[in-house]
Amino acid sequence: MAIQKVSSFQNVDSQVGALYLVPTPIGNLNDMTPRAVETLKQVDFIAAEDTRNTQKLLNHFDIHTKQISFHKFNTQERIPELIAMLKGGKNIAQVSDAGMPSISDPGHELVEACAAEEIRVIALPGPSASLTALIASGLVPQPFLFYGFLPRKKTEQVETLEKLNLQTVTMIFYEAPHRLNKTLKNLMTVFGKERKIVLCRELTKRYEEYLRGTLADAVAWSNQEEVRGEFVLIVEGNAHPEETQPKKVSGSLKDQVQQLIDDHQMKPNAAIKQVAKNNHLKKQDVYNEYHGLN
Incomplete structure (x- = not known):
């Protein structure tokens, strides 16, 4: 099997459109790049995770491109429609509510379908909560493992953490405020009280803050605080994995x-x-x- 080669900008078939993956701000609208704004203005359609949320962004930047809903509940029915539009020469930008498409958000299946059809996929660089948190955490930035959201059920979450406890690299998790305390307790139970963690809250927003300490410190803090805001958790790797099992x-x-x-x-x-x-x-x-x- 020969390697597939799809150029983004050279020898382009003008009769086939392209899928643009456009990152959106994770909080601060000033993080929207000029290229992202221009792309959203020039494409024929915007495939959005939440059209109501994206409309606020479009209004702010005076963008009038038509939206199409594309979220985890309509992925399978929507992909054939979008592929047909791309094959028909339409250019489509795909956006999630915040940050990079496909990272804990819809997008991967559409990219996969485009790759299978040799349709151009052009990714724009931009905001990412995981990397923003990692480089400011103070923990070793590389290598790292990005996990995203852990399973919600306690038994499944603990089983996942037991496997991850063998990792020696810095780990990155996302968590919602109403589940933070339980997740921190499970992390402490499996990883131990002394493992270092940085809780990164409300990144790029007015109330952005970094809470650094051990897992025991983090649990104690979350027991006393009324937890608000979206969190990125940066967790130290296991320095002695041989002692874990x-x-x-x-x-x-x-x-x-x-x-x-x-x-x-x-x-x-x-x-x-x-x-x-x-x-x-x-x-x-x-x-x-x-x-x-x-």
């Missing part, structure tokens, strides 16, 4: 569970789960053995 133990299944409880202060259910994983068994089988239910 409990070592495999020997003996009967019951003995293995008890040893993890005694040596690593694990809760019974967590120890049962680890023993099941170590022995490639179902958790229920180990649970029954430990509690003498066989």
Whole structure:
């Protein structure tokens, strides 16, 4: 299979349009670039995550381009329409509510569809909450791992964090204010009280601030404060990942569970789960053995 080559500006087929990925301000409207404004004015249509929200931006910059709604709930039905429009020679700009399209926002599936059809995809540089927070955090900026929003359910979130706890690089998460306290508590439970974190709030806006400390500090702060604003969480990587996973133990299944409880202060259910994983068994089988239910 030969590599696919699609030039953005050279040898362009004028009968086929292009998809422009246009970043929008994450708070401060002055971060909108002249190129972004000009692109939104010149394209035939703007595919917007929330047309009402984007209309405020368009009004501010005196942009009169027609909008088409494109969000996570209509992605599958909308993509064929947009591809047909692009093939018909229309240029389309895709925007999310704030920041870069595709980053914790709609966009990836449309780009994928354009790539499959060899339609030009032109990305404009611009605002990004994750990188803005990272470079001002004071934690090691590279390498880093951008995760975005963690799963909302506690069990799924903890399982995800247990896997991420092996990461030695700086990690970036997004979180909403009403879920921040619970997420911080889960981070502290899995990563430990002393892991460094920077809470970056309301970036580029009037009440922008950075709260630096340990996970224990962050939990204590969120317990006392009325949390407001959107957050980017910059979390230090694990300096000793080899100590994170409990070592495999020997003996009967019951003995293995008890040893993890005694040596690593694990809760019974967590120890049962680890023993099941170590022995490639179902958790229920180990649970029954430990509690003498066989």
